[in-house]
Amino acid sequence: MNAGTNASGAPGGVRTVVVASADSSLRARLRVSLTGLRWQVREANGGAEAMAQMDMARPEALLMDTWLPDLEAGEFAGLVRSMFPAVDLLRVDGAAEPGGVRSPRRNELLHALREARDTGGVVERVELEEAHGLTVVPPIRETRVSGGGATAGLPELVGESMVMQDLGMMIRLVAPRTATVLIEGETGTGKEVVAKAVHRMSARALKSFTVLNCAAIPESLLEAELFGHTRGAFTGAVQSRTGRIEAAHGGTLFLDEIGEMPLGLQAKMLRFLECGELQRVGDNEVMRVDVRVIAATHQMLEKRADEGTFRLDLYHRLAVFPLTVPALRERAEDIPALVEFFLDAMGKDAPRKRISARAIEMLVEYAWPGNVRELMHVLERGAILAGDRQVIDEADIRIRRRR
Known part of the structure; x- marks a missing residue:
């Protein structure tokens, strides 16, 4: 000191x-x-x-x-x-x-x-x-934080770029509240990581974080998956089942790819968000649950609402506090820190590799249409191609060279 x-x-x-x-x-x-x-x-x-x-x-x-x-x-x-x-x-x-x-x-x-x-x-x-005669530091209106490879206080978010610091600030502001959060961003940017950070910093951190990908479940089964069902409610329902909303009671429900939710089900989701009540499929009993909803999408929901393919009232109910996860090309200065983060993670199961300066330059110059997820896969492939060599070099980086 x-x-x-x-x-x-x-x-x-x-x-x-x-x-x-x-x-x-x-x-x-x-x-x-x-x-x-x-x-x-x-x-x-x-x-x-x-x-x-x-x-x-x-x-x-x-x-x-x-x-x-x-x-x-x-x-x-x-x-x-x-x-x-x-x-x-x-x-x-x-x-x-x-x-x-x-x-x-x-x-x-x-x-x-x-x-x-x-x-x-x-x-x-x-x-x-x-x-x-005091000179007082007023309450802040805007915060910039830095330090290490991760956004300060948020180890999940790797990077010191201004856009990531802004995102970290917004997460810290909304996490302690109960407001519904809509996370927007391109595929592969890490929207679920952001949702987990909001949950971890909330008063619900010790409760469950329940995930449902609305695009991964057939439309005919999505309602039962969300709200649950009773025995015999439909063909194949041989026993009653708790839905994801009910399972998240006291915690957080993360609805990934909310833009894929069918219009009919959107109306029921809106009602739940407004009153906190749900009915299992095939049941007349109404139950109340305490769940914070965080939704994510790579689509422009407001535009889809104008087109009539997404309910405008549901969009406004979800977007009480919107968060935008930046594309990797918008924060290229974070790539070296992300590379070290992923190499450290891979080093837990195999000898930890390093990366050459020229390979880093290639990664920084690339446009990354698949964002952070694509970077992780490129590094995994590079580590495999490097074989017994300790250093991942330019020849091991298999990406398009042109933006």
Whole structure:
């Protein structure tokens, strides 16, 4: 560590604390007290914004309210513990989360908490800043994160390009909420990976992540697969079966290739999304389930809705929070990191191979119509063609040379 930095990497002894609370008055009082103690204060209205602030600032401490509008406090604390183990985590009542680190300046934090509680009342931001001459870091509106080969806090997303950092920020913002998510992107871009990241960072992370590919099941069986069926509901239904929606109760249902869902079934899916109720095929009983739906498509659903092949109301219900996964050609700077990621993965079952500089150049120059999935297959084939050689070279890379 350089002499001019503190434990959190800030220059000149300045340390950073994130204050997470929906109570703007409490945040303002804490900001006054902490700034007087030479802390740089970053404010967050809820858990998702606090996670983004921590990604950007790498704070020494986090002060969190006992209630957050978008995430259960205990779940949020667990996420912080796993993703930011070096952060001193205190609740606004002064209690420290068990098992965490202790800042060498925790006494200053506790003093600020006592002072904020004792002050009480509503304090306007402008009055505070004028009275104390404060320069305050405002709540963020846009976040850029970097580090390693993966998007910070999201090991599933490999790459440091701006488009991937933007995607990571959006995932962190929506994950703690219950909003339906529609993931759009070309085939092979990793839409299921994104869906799993949303699930992992949500309050449902310990529950099931259930997947259904709407294009892989015959239309005649898709309704029963989704909603379940009773014994004798149709020819071949020799026993009752739980559907994917019911199986995902408490967790997340990922509907891949939602654009392939038949129009008739789309109406039933819309009703489920609106009221959370379902009926098994052949059953009159209605049951309620608690499921978060994440859908994915490589098609332009809004255009299909204009053409009458996809319900517009279902599109709007799914696209409460759309996420777009960029094509690999749009983030060619991430290819070297992706290559190392895949070589590491292949190295778990066989001697780990390296790749030559010229081979990397070929990969970066290629247009990748099959996106990340195609890159993975090209590397697998290259490793096989390399045989006993430790290095995958230009001759082992079998792709079209022209964009």
